[in-house]
Amino acid sequence: MQHQTEKMPKMVTIKTVFLFVLVSVIVFASLYSSNLIRLYTAVTLYDEDKITENFLTLYQNFNANQIPASTQPFLFPEKLAQLPQTFPFDDQSINVQTFIEQSGTTGLLVIKDGNIVYEDYLRGNAQDRQHISWSMGKSFLSALFGIAIEEGYVKSIEQEVTEYVPELKGTGYDGVRIKDVLQMSSGVGFNEDYGDFYSDINRFSRAIAFGTSLDEFVASMKRARPPGTYHHYVSIDTQVLGMVLTRALDVSLTDYLQEKIWQPLGMEYPAYWLKDDYNMELALGGLNVTLRDYGKFGWLYANYGNYQGTQLVPIQWVLDSVTPDAPxxxxxxxxxxxxxxxxxxxxxxxxxxxxxxFAAQGIYHQYIYIDPDQKLVIVKTSANHLYNDKSYQWGAKHYALFRAIEQHFRD
Known part of the structure; x- marks a missing residue:
């Protein structure tokens, strides 16, 4: 009897500890479930068995603002035709359909002379599904910047970014012109290797998953070289442009995009813009848009910012945007x-x-390819888990494909 009495306190203690741990886990999971989902998505974002669905549902797992469809949606007329069967590349003849499949294509749209001449959806994508833009979204932000300058919210791209975002004083962006940031020549050091788990861009992705302030992440950047002297693609530069715009406009990027582009351009479907826990949009590439609406934005630029007689984006801004003006x-x-x-x-x-x-371009083969004199727009969304294998020469092959399509529909 005495022996059993001695065991009871130990059993009670173990049970108490177990219940405490169980309750703690439940409480932690309930409080941070969204963060855990976002973190899991970020870590497995490019996995072969998950990449396609991730690219089509990111806005559902992360914080996002909705951009409503236009109240007067525009639908392109359709004059459907076939793509060329092959395209030339390095003395080879590559089968178009094989390349489309091999490069993880989820959607392909060709607009010629204002008509949809080819449209296809693959890997679960559909006409009404929103696909992550990645860095194609940077070109949308550029359009907003040109509009903001035209409307006087931003005085000049010769101004320094700290005139609008003073909290960047003392960081790598101190003394950097807006123009240098627009041209990805800020001089800020940033590792954009998506295949490197510890790269700056992947740290940035995990910061979003944890709900970290994007503004605070930007403020951690350091100078690597003099600004305006070297073109180094730094996605965080676009985040700085987003910060400048939100301070200058005193409205969200979402609201400005809705008012200045989504509504007047007749976008057919809603879009979603990823954001942090502090309501700042992922300016560097967080748009989620349908294939046709990406095409509509491309068509706007194929017409130098003019849509049905209305100049939505200043024509000089469009011309300057696609003209390299320094060595x-x-x-x-x-x-x-x-x-x-x-x-x-x-x-x-x-x-x-x-x-x-010229083209808007995002990682994992997102493209809006525009040939203005041919009135041609090609949109390609993709989810290629082999993206980081440079032996495939993905970029060069995509442009070879686009030029073959342009030639095909010219003939």
Whole structure:
């Protein structure tokens, strides 16, 4: 009897500890369940078995603002045709459909002379599903910046960013012109290697998952080289542009995009803009948009910012946005002042060998390719888990494909 009495306090203690741990886990899970979901999504974002669905549902797992569809949606007329069967690349003839499948395509849209001539959805994507923009969203932000300058909210791109965002004084952005940030020449050090778990861009993704303030993350950046001298693609630069705009406008980026582009451009579907726990949008690439509405934005730029007779984006801004105006911004594989083979404007890419073509471009093969004189827009969304394998020469092959499509529909 005495032996059993001695055991009871130990049993009670173990049971109490177990219940305490169980309750703690339940409380932690209930309080931080959204953060845990976001963290899991961020860590597994590019996994082969999850990447496609992740790219189509990110706005459901992260904080996001909704941008309502236009009350007067515009629908492109359809004159559907076939794509070319092959395209040339390095003395090879590559099968178009094979490449579309191999590169993880989720949607492909071709607009020619204001008509949809090709449209296809793959891997679970559909006409009414929103796909993450990644860095294609930077070009949307560029449009908003041009509008804000036209309306007088931002005086000049020659101003320093700290005139609008004083909390960046003493950081890598202190003394940097808005223009240098627009042209990805801020001089700020940033590792954008998506294949490196510890890179700055992947740390940034995890910061979003934890609900960290994006503004605070930006303020941690350091100077690596003199601004305005070297083109180094730094996604965090676009986040700074978003900070400048929100201070200058005193409204959210979401509201400004809705008023100035989504509604007047007749966007057919709602969009979603990822944001942090402090209601600041992921300006550097957090838009989630349907394929057709990406195409509509491309069509706006194919017409130099004019939509059905209304100049939504100032024409001079559009022209300046797609014109490299300094040696370090020019396209070319041998440019010693650039980390890229392509040229760069105000958040728009200019591919090698371009006549008047330019593109919005995002990781994992997101493209809005625009050829204004041919009145051609190609939109491609993708979720390719092999994106970081450079042996495939993905970028060069995509531009070869786009030019073959342009030639096909020109003929």
């Amino acid at each position: 370090h911004l020019l396209p070319g594989a041998d440019n010693p002042f650039s980390s890229s083979d392509s040229g760069y404007g105000y958040q728009w890419w200019i591919p090698q060998g371009a006549a008047d073509e």
